Amino acid sequence: MNTILQHIIAAHQDNWPEEFDPMALPFALAFHRSHGLMYGRACAAMATFELTPAEFDVLASLRRSPAPHALTPSQLRQALLITSGGLTKVLHQLTARGLVERPPGVGDRRVKPVRLAEPAYPLIDRAMREVMQVTRQRLLKFLSGEEIRDLTELLAKLAADEQED
Template sequence: MGLIGRTKRLTTHLGHGMDRVFKAHGLNAASFDVLATLRRAGAPYALTPSQLIDWTMVTSGTMTNRLDRLEKEGLIVRMRSEHDARSVTVQLTPQGFNLIERCVTEHVANQHRLTEALSAEEQAQLSQLLGKWLSALEKE
């Protein structure tokens, strides 16, 4: 019970800690995830909605809602393919790119802050153990 309880409390602390950075940039974890995924894709920072769904592991309805919000805020654009009118690509706007660049920098620094109580060796050990645990649970 102690292990599960501490894991739950850590999840809460980590979530709140990361949310502070997202909120400071007008984002939430979901919008950060989409923008960061587009950023990781590399220039021209564009993916299809299907690729975004695969990378973020959400449903198509959830992705549509996220994209609608980000497009309304001017952070992404949806572009129709010149070759196939049914095909759409989602791309970061310059405003979206600049926002995610600033946010990622703070996010990484924040992650270091949130984990600094553990040495590099302890972090590696914990990561290995959590990976083992997660793998076993995901096989069920």
């Protein structure tokens, strides 16, 4: 374990022993610290493409959906766990930049799907490639392929929706 985490854990144990859990606290601190480092690198990669994390997530969600790479705002909110107001703001930004389009819906005219615009394809493809590269580099700096697979499997268990239990 790295010295920063060891210091925080020792300080917690020394100064707040009644709330010290020797199993949960080291895990939580290591998990949050590793997430923060990985997320920070991913955000820096996104920024080189002038994308916020929310914009990147919207574009990536649309890109991985079946052709014509369109989802309704409700489907996007569900996929991203974003509020309606937050999604509206991101969609306005992406529309203004010409990265998404809002064609009229088929059937129900009140529902306007969100679709990737042509200029978004090379942008999100390059941005995803860069995010995956910095993520892969960080992982392989510290973990073997087998450790990555094991950790992924364990984290997937923790990420299971309570409805799946």
